[in-house]
Amino acid sequence: MPNGFCPKAHTEIMRTTARGYRTYNYLTLDSRDAHDEARVFGDHDGDTEETTFPELQQLPVHNFIIYPWTAGFAHPTKFIMTSIGTGYDLTNSVFSPDGRNFQVEYAVKAVENGGTSIGIRCKDGVVLAVEKIITSKLLKAEANKRIATIDRHMGAVSSGLVPDGRHFVSRARDEAAAWRKTYKTPITTKDLASRMGGYMQAYTLYSSVRPFGVTAIVGGWDSELELPVDGQVGSGPSIGSGGQVEGKKYGGPGLYMIEPSGLYWGYYGAATGKGRQTAKAEMEKLDLAAGKLSLLDGVKAAANIIYVAHADNKDKEFELEMTWISNLEGPTKGRHEEVPKELLEEAERLAKKALEGEDDEDEAEAEKPAEEDKMEE
Numbered sequence: 359m360p361n362g363f364c365p366k367a368h369t370e371i372m373r374t375t376a377r378g379y380r381t382y383n384y385l386t387l388d389s390r391d392a393h394d395e396a397r398v399f400g401d402h403d404g405d406t407e408e409t410t411f412p413e414l415q416q417l418p419v420h421n422f423i424i425y426p427w428t429a430g431f432a433h434p435t436k437f438i439m440t441s442i443g444t445g446y447d448l449t450n451s452v453f454s455p456d457g458r459n460f461q462v463e464y465a466v467k468a469v470e471n472g473g474t475s476i477g478i479r480c481k482d483g484v485v486l487a488v489e490k491i492i493t494s495k496l497l498k499a500e501a502n503k504r505i506a507t508i509d510r511h512m513g514a515v516s517s518g519l520v521p522d523g524r525h526f527v528s529r530a531r532d533e534a535a536a537w538r539k540t541y542k543t544p545i546t547t548k549d550l551a552s553r554m555g556g557y558m559q560a561y562t563l564y565s566s567v568r569p570f571g572v573t574a575i576v577g578g579w580d581s582e583l584e585l586p587v588d589g590q591v592g593s594g595p596s597i598g599s600g601g602q603v604e605g606k607k608y609g610g611p612g613l614y615m616i617e618p619s620g621l622y623w624g625y626y627g628a629a630t631g632k633g634r635q636t637a638k639a640e641m642e643k644l645d646l647a648a649g650k651l652s653l654l655d656g657v658k659a660a661a662n663i664i665y666v667a668h669a670d671n672k673d674k675e676f677e678l679e680m681t682w683i684s685n686l687e688g689p690t691k692g693r694h695e696e697v698p699k700e701l702l703e704e705a706e707r708l709a710k711k712a713l714e715g716e717d718d719e720d721e722a723e724a725e726k727p728a729e730e731d732k733m734e735e
Contacts, residue, residue, distance in 0.1 A: 449565040461569055462562055465518075465618035468571035472517035473676070474633035474667045475504070477575040478660055479613040479626045479646060483653040483684040484577035485697075486515045487660040489633070489668055492675045505681045509534040511544055512578030513681050513694040517631035518618075519571035526574050530554055547578040547612025551622045559620025569618045573630040576616065579683045579692050580609045611683070633667025640666055653684050657697055661705035665713050678706060 446454040450461030473489040488504045505515045506527040514530060516523035533553045537545035554574070561567050615628040626646035629637035640663045644651055651659070657680065664678055680697045684690040697705075 450562050450567075450569055451565045459562060459619075462619050465569040465571045466573075469518040469573045469618065469630060470632060470634075472519075472572075472631045473504075474629065474631040474637055474664060475515045475517040475573075475575055476630075476637050476641070476660060476663055477515065477577045477613045477615070477625065477628045478641065478644075478651070478656045479577070479611050480651045480653045480656040481649045482611075482688055483579060483656070483682055483690070484611045484613055485653065485656040485660045485680065485682045486513055486575065486577050487664050487678065487680040488515045488517070489631070489664050490677045490679055491671075492677060499677065500679075503679065505679055507694045508550065508576065509538075509544055509578070510693050511581065511683060512547060512550065512576065513683065514574050514576045515681075516572040516574040517634075518573060522570050522572045523574065526554065526558075526570060526572055529557055530576070533557075544581070546580045547576060547614060548624070550578075551576055551614035551616055551624075555616050555620045555622040557620075558616060558618065562619060571618065573618060574616045575613070575628045575630065577611070577613045577683060578694065579685060580612055581686060581692055610685075629663075629667075633664075633670065636667040636670065637663050653682060653688060654701075657682060657701060658705045658708055661702070662709040662712055665706075665709040669713065678702070680705075 446452050446458070447460035447464070450459060453459055473491050475488040476486070478485045478487075486505050490502070490504055502520075504520070504523070505513055506524075507513050508527065508530045512534070514527060516526060530550060533550060534545045537543075537549065554576070558570050562569050613625050613628060614622050615625055615630065616622040627638070627641035627644065629641065641659075644659055660680060661678060668676055680702055681694060682690060682697050683694045684692065686692045
């Protein structure tokens with residue numbers, strides 16, 4: 359008989375769910391000898407069943423926490439995991455046997471249900487854009503901004519839970535301000551991504567908190583005139599542990615995406631949210647790694663990508679929000695600013711026109727087989 363069980367005790371079996379616990383059936387314990395068994399009497403799918411303790415794991419319940427009721431006091435005594443899943447998702451400080459953190463995976467699901475956010479790294483700057491679903495006709499246009507300025511040369515956009523995204527921005531601003539105060543220079547895009555990645559990862563370690571329900575894309579222009587603390591830097595495996603490469607030019611555009619787990623990577627083009635797969639496929643067509651896309655072309659490409667990604671969700675209206683950061687000789691002079699309204703409207707017009715052209719081509723191709731069938735008849 360398992361340790362912790364009381365003979366002749368009346369016990370409730372609680373099934374764990376994402377919402378908490380609920381009673382599933384009742385368990386009566388019989389004490390006979392050293393090989394006592396726990397007998398379960400419960401209502402499973404409308405049928406009353408009796409089973410011994412070894413058979414308990416075969417019941418149609420994912421996870422059990424057994425509470426024996428003795429002298430009016432209940433306390434948990436035994437955990438029985440019948441499958442890898444719900445039993446390990448009650449706290450984010452526990453791994454499942456196959457090494458998964460379910461709370462982090464649930465946070466990723468929240469991100470996947472959010473509007474599409476993208477970032478494009480161009481040769482002379484960075485473009486950030488987001489699809490804001492209009493949930494009510496009463497909402498004020500251009501309100502509830504989803505792209506925020508972290509520092510004068512850097513911005514961030516996120517998909518997922520909006521309040522979590524705002525907290526991310528608030529913390530990122532604190533990190534940027536602390537860097538300026540300590541080192542008397544603006545924080546680099548990479549350093550901010552590193553700090554925020556560590557901050558988000560800390561929220562996956564303790565049971566008293568939950569992971570961030572956002573994936574954030576951070577973009578900025580690191581000025582060549584403001585040298586970093588550790589001197590010249592580069593990127594790639596040639597850096598070495600010190601991060602210094604003689605002759606490497608510092609500065610330029612930076613784009614990083616930070617996930618709920620705290621993982622962050624540098625990208626030429628990044629996408630997250632519901633339409634991320636479509637957006638990634640469209641960005642791959644741009645050959646961003648070649649570094650030939652201009653900032654103005656990046657604005658047009660970003661608008662087109664958001665509209666194409668939204669095509670799978672046509673029944674919901676949306677508003678396009680877009681910002682950019684150019685080099686010191688460009689239109690924003692190295693600052694993070696909103697794309698001018700005239701330019702944004704022109705980019706949207708071209709995106710809609712391109713999308714309508716694709717729809718016309720699809721309709722024409724669909725009509726061809728019908729015409730061929732008529733000719734055969």
